[in-house]
Amino acid sequence: MGETLRTDTVVVGLGAMGSQALWHLARRGVPTVGVEQFVPGHDRGSSHGESRIIRTAYVEGAEYVPFVRAAWERWADLEQASGQELLLRTGALMAGAPDSGAVSGALTAASHHALEHEHLSPEQAQARFPHHRFAPGEEAVVEQEGGVLLPEAAIGAAVRLAGEAGARVLTEAPVTRIVPDPEQPTVWMGGTEIRARRVVVAAGSWTTRLLPQLPDLGIRVERRVLGWFPITGAPEPHTGGQVFARDEADGTLWFGFPSLDGRTVKIGVHSEAPGARFPGAQWGEPVDPDTGPRAPDTADGARLGLLAARLDGVATTPERMSACMYTMTPDEDFLIGHRAELPGLVLAGGFSGHGFKFASAVGAALADLAEHGRTDLPIDMFDPQRQ
Ligand SMILES: Cc1cc2nc3c(=O)[nH]c(=O)nc-3n(C[C@H](O)[C@H](O)[C@H](O)COP(=O)(O)OP(=O)(O)OC[C@H]3O[C@@H](n4cnc5c(N)ncnc54)[C@H](O)[C@@H]3O)c2cc1C
Incomplete structure (x- = not known):
């Protein structure tokens, strides 16, 4: 019994x-x-995977801003109650073409909710963030209310x-x-x-x-891969930087973190336009949660390496990778x-x-x-x- x-x-x-x-x-x-x-x-x-981004000028929709503000307050409660630092306040950078989701979404959220932010021209963005290699015409939105959560x-x-x-x-x-x-x-x-x-x-x-x-309900479980890339140049811009979300011209929305270990920078792909898929790296690949996502392979490393090349002073071959699951709703x-x-x-x-x-x-x-x-x-x- x-x-x-x-x-x-x-x-x-x-x-x-x-x-x-x-x-x-x-x-x-x-x-x-x-x-x-x-x-x-x-x-x-x-x-899992060491770090998660928190940002406030919410690219995914201005209607999320009140909820993310409620979350900031409660993360502070948890830090206080636990006596642990769980959120590193780094600020956040969103970059891409003026009409990209990262830039236009962040600006919409910032203006609807009167959020403190800066909108940088391509020249200003490149001068301010020399460790990012922006494509011609890419702009940036910067906010102080961003950081790294330690999951x-x-x-x-x-x-x-x-x-x-x-x-x-x-x-x-x-x-x-x-x-x-x-x-x-x-x-x-x-x-x-x-x-x-x-x-x-x-x-x-x-x-x-x-x-x-x-x-x-149309819920899908998908595979994603994170990669840690060694810093090859001066560590400072990567150790002292902001969390970031960047929109590429081919529709890839990717993200990254300031280095937490002083040696590597972690990046990942959030979403891709169908035509942007790199052969072999199926970012939307369905996963059975009981068996878990397929282990990262060289195609994943190569795909992430193309994005690491959009950072200055960072190797394009990852030191390590980790696979993880997204649980997607249709909207x-x-x-x-x-x-x-x-x-x-x-x-x-x-x-x-x-x-x-x-x-x-x-x-x-x-x-x-x-x-x-x-x-x-x-x-x-x-x-x-x-x-
Ligand atoms: C690679 C990657 C990067 C991400 N980056 C960000 C980011 O930068 N910022 C951000 O905000 N979000 C990010 N996310 C999303 C965020 O991490 C997830 O939305 C969030 O962690 C989901 O939490 P959850 O509690 O729903 O799932 P989980 O944390 O997976 O928890 C579900 C739990 O339920 C348990 N469970 C399931 N079935 C059973 C059962 N039968 N019996 C008992 N226990 C069970 C599981 O073992 C698990 O512990 C990222 C996700 C991934 C994968």
Whole structure:
């Protein structure tokens, strides 16, 4: 016979979103159990690889700005409560042609929300950022409200604080089934069941597998690869620089970080226009989350190397690479809230490769939804019922 546990709220999945939800629930005194199939901070989901960008003049849509502001506040709370530095404030640079998403999107968000920023001409941009090789005509938008989040440390801090606040944390405990119910949803781990009042499902790339009750929402799990490129020139511009997002003329949106180790610069591709694909490196390649993304290979290194060549004083062969999963929705907006097919459950998924920076606010919103069924945080645009 298996065991039966009882609690108020279960959080399934302790990655970026679930770890934050667990902490917010626990610090409010809500009896909570967090369940993770691996060990929090692992490298088999979407939240590993040392660093994540946070920026405010949101290229993906001005309507995200209030939520990212809510996230900044809550990252500061987590830093204070944990006594750890989890966010390095570096500023952010967005560059590309004047009509590119990176430049026009950042300017739209900045003007709608009166965000402090600078808009640099091609000449100003090149003079100010000599370690970037801009194509002729490329402009830049610079903001101070940008930085680097440390994902493994942030997840570890949230889970630790949740435990200290009374949450029970079950690790290496795969959830095999979730039974929705408006009064008492149940989470099964093999023969063990947890009966609760609410279940928060933050299962990342495993969301649709774990919730067969969901209709086809068009969610796709895709492979992405990060590369660390050795600095060959003077380290300073790369160690002291900003996070950046650059839009290439061929439709490639890529991103990078100031060097955290003083030796390498990390870059990755966020999205590509179909015609821009480099032979062999299939950035939209579908992934089965249980087997995980294919290991990085030389074609991935060569593709990233073409982008590393757009930086000055950086080698074009990576020292190392890491593969990761994006969980994409059709509109690339998140799914946070309730679905009619899932009574008693709160869903957080489909973070479409740009969710980490919001995790602190997502966690607070999930705690509100689990506790009260509603939140004052600006998440209407993420209603899972829209799909
Ligand atoms: C390469 C890469 C670069 C990125 N860069 C940025 C960036 O710069 N800025 C940014 O904001 N975002 C970025 N993102 C996106 C961001 O990292 C993700 O949106 C975010 O981490 C998703 O968090 P999650 O909690 O939904 O998923 P995850 O962190 O993967 O968490 C899901 C968790 O659920 C667990 N789980 C699943 N099924 C079960 C089960 N059956 N039982 C128990 N546990 C289960 C998993 O093991 C996992 O720990 C990037 C993503 C990638 C891959």
